[in-house]
Amino acid sequence: MKNFLVYALFLALLLQLSACVSKKDIIYFQNDEIDQSKVSNSYKTIIKPDDLLQIVITAQDTEAVVPFNLGMVNFSATGGAAMGMQQQLNYLVDTNGEIDFPVLGKLKVGGLSRDELITLLKNKLEPDYIIKPNINIIITNYKVTVLGDVRRPGNYTIPNERITILEAIGLAGDLNISGQRNNVIVQREEDGKKTQYKVDLLSKELFTSPVYYLQQNDVVYVEPNYAKIQSASANSNTSLFISITSLLVTVVALLIR
Incomplete structure (x- = not known):
């Protein structure tokens, strides 16, 4: 009986130690040097299927631009009668x-890119339809998704269409202490195919990553560390473990009488 209790205590100690997290597994940007030649602050949004585009065309001749601007629609808060705030219709890609x-x-x-689409429209509109058109384009459903071991997982709408992976993680409340910082996954659709990138938040090389600037509809996934996975597994089986342990203690007690 004594040996059994010692073994149980030893097992509990091992589980506790396995949950410990080292400081070097937590602190961001601690490894490597930044190769400044690879750091770029340039960023452009690429238009993709399912984007909602708000395209507004203006010019001195206000009548000439009317046929090229979608109308305004009234929306009520309840979705009933046509009243309330006006919203401009968008183009679905x-x-x-x-x-x-x-x-x-x-x-x-x-x-x-936005600039390329503006150039395309200007070439088609000027001079046959509009003289010196001004074109403004916004992606109204620009969003990124942050999932996994973060404080506030979810979808986040980005009004300025420019966000880094660090800013996205910040919107999600940062990683939990149990989140794996050296194996963050970014899933992106490129040319109709799903592509995955791995990002190491512990390394300064993050700043040269092709996914440092996120694109619309990117998904950031933070995997929990081994201790968190084991803890979740242990918690789900706690009742069973207690029942088996109680049974074993009873059996051992009867045998040593």
Whole structure:
């Protein structure tokens, strides 16, 4: 009986030690040097299928731009009668990367940056339709998703269409202490295919990563460390473990009488 109790205490001690986290597994940016030649502050958003584009065209000739701007629609808070705040209709980029633009018809916009789309529209509008048009484009459903071992997992809408992986993690309340900082996954769709990147938050090389700046619809996943996984597994089996331990103690007590 004594040996059994000693073994149980030893097992509990091992489980406790396995849950310990080293300081070097927590602190960000502690490893490697930054290669400044690879650091770039340039960033451009690439238009993708399922993006909602708000395109507003203005010019001195206000009548000339009317056919090229989608109308305003009234929305009520309850979705009933047409009242309340006005909202401009948006263009949905279809699975072929196209939008149906007034007068001009189908336009291939997928894969273009904002500046490239502005240039495309200007070339098609000027001078036949509008003289010196001003074009403003916004992706109204620009969002990123942060999942896994963070404090506030969820979807986050980004109004300025520019966000780093660190800012996204900040929106999610930072990693929990049990989150794996050296194996953060970023899932991105590129050319119609799902691509995964691994990011090490412990390394300064993060700043040269191709996913340091996130794109719309990127998914950031933080995996829990081994101790967290083991702890979750242990908690789910706590009742069973207690029952088995009680049974074993009873059996041992009867045998040593």
